[in-house]
Amino acid sequence: MPAIIEPPPGPQEPLPPLWKRLAWFVGLAVAASGATLIVAYGLRALLK
C-alpha cells in the first residue's frame, strides 16, 4: 500500500516539468481550501 503521506522524490527520480509542479501546487492548495470552505459553509448552514 502506498504511503498516505507522500515522501520526497528519490535522488535519481526525475522531477515533473515546472509547469506541472506549479499546477499541482496551486491545484492542491485550491482543493484543500475548497474542502475547508465546504465544511465551513456546511456548518454555518446547520446553524440557520
Add this chain to the structure above:
Amino acid sequence: MDFDALLLSRLQFAFTIAFHIIFPSFTIGLASYLAVLEGLWLTTRNEAFKTLYLFWIKIFALSFGMGVVSGVVMSYQLGTNWSVFSAVASPVIGPLFAYEVLTAFFLEASFLGVMLFGWKKVGPGLHFAATTLVAVGTVISAFWIIAANSWMQYPEGFTTLADGTLRATDFWQVVFTRTFPERLTHMLLAAYLTTALEVGGASAWRLLRNAADPESRIALRMAIGMFAIVAPLQLFVGDLSGKEVMEVQPAKLAAIEAFWETRTEQPFHVAAWPDRAIEGNRWELSIPRLGSWITAGDAQAEVKGLKDFPPEDRPPVAIVFWAFRVMVGLGVAMIGLGAWGVWLIWRSGGPERHPLYLRAAILMSPMGFVAVIAGWIVAEVGRQPWVITGVLRTRDAVSPIGAGEVSASLLAFMVVYAIVFSVGVLYILRLIAEGPRPVPAQDTEPPLKPRPPGYALGAAPDDPEGGPR
C-alpha cells in the same frame, strides 16, 4: 440565569479550552520544527532530517486535526453559553476571529494538502514553500487569537453605545493593545518550548533503547538547543509581561503574588495558603522585599494589595497564585534541563550516554502542556470577575440558559472528549514509541517495470544500484 449555570458554563469553557490549547501549542512549534527540518534536509541532504520530517509530519497532521475539531467547539460555545458576551463584544472582536479564519486557518488548511500529499508532485522547493507557509499560518493564527484575548484583558480602541453593545473606534488599537506584544511573544515561545520538550522526550525514549540511533541523537540535540536558548528568553519575556500586568491589571498581579496589603518592600511568597475569607494568607513561606523587586524592579517599590480593590472586583487568589508557581517552576526546570544538556554535550560526549538525563527529558516531555495550561489559568482566572476587564462581568456575559442544559452539554463533552481524544493521543503516543524509520527505497523510487517475455537478462537478479530491471 442562576449561579449554577454560570459556574457550569465556566467549567465547560475551562474544560474545552484546556483540551484545545494542548493542540495549537504543539502544532505552532511543530510546524516551525518541520520547516527547519526540511530546510536543513534541502541544504545538507542529510537523510536523518528527512527521516525526522516524515516521522513528525504524521504527528503534526493528527494534532492539527484534533486542534481544529476542538477549536470549532470553542467558537460554538461563545454563541451557546456566552451569548450576552457575543452580543456585546462581537462588533469589536468578532472581526479578529474572522481574520484568524481568513488569513491563518485557510493558509494552513490550503498548504497542509501540499505538505501531506504533494512532495513528489510539486518537487522539493515548492514543498518547502508549503511547509513554511503552514508554519507562518500557525503564527498568524496565534496572532489573532492573542489579539482578541489581550483586548479582553485590557480593552482599548472602542466605545459603548446606548444599548450597551461595543463598537470599535480604532481597529488597530483593538488589535495592538498594550499587553499584546509581550503576550504574543510569551505564547509563541511557550509553544516552541512545548514542542521542544515533546521532541526531546520522544528522542530520549528511543535513545534509552538504542543510544546510537542517529535521528534521535540529532533531534535530542536540537531540542536541547531550544531549551537552552528559548527557556531563559521565556523567563525574560514573562517578566516583561508581568510588569505590564502590574500596570494594567493590578488586582491580577496582587492575586498572582498573594499580596493583600498595599505596601513597600513586598515579600515574595514562595508558598502560601491564600484565603479570601480572612483576606490574608493562612500561612506563607516568604523572602523579604523580593516581591517588590520582582514585580516592580525595585525592592523599595510600593505594590498594590488585594485590599485596595472592592471584594467584588478581586479574582480568586489561591488558584491564580498556585497556577503561576506551577508555570514558573516548570519554566525554571526547563532552563535547568537546557543547561544540563548543554553541559553534557560540551563536556561528556553527549546526553545519549546519560540515562539519568534521558529519563529527566522523558519526565519533562508533558510539562510544556502543563505549563501552558497553568499560564492560561493565570491569565483567565486572574482576569475574573471580568470577562472584558472593567467593561463586562463574567456573571453578566452568560446566556440565559438553565443549569440542566449546561450540565447535559458538559457531560456530553466529557464523554466525547474522553473517547475521541484518548484514541487520538494514544495513537500519537504509539507513533512516538515506534520512532522515526528511514524511508524504504521502494517508497522513494518508482516501481520496477515488469520484464518483457524473452528479455535477455530476464534471469538476472534485481540490482537497486542501477543494474538491469
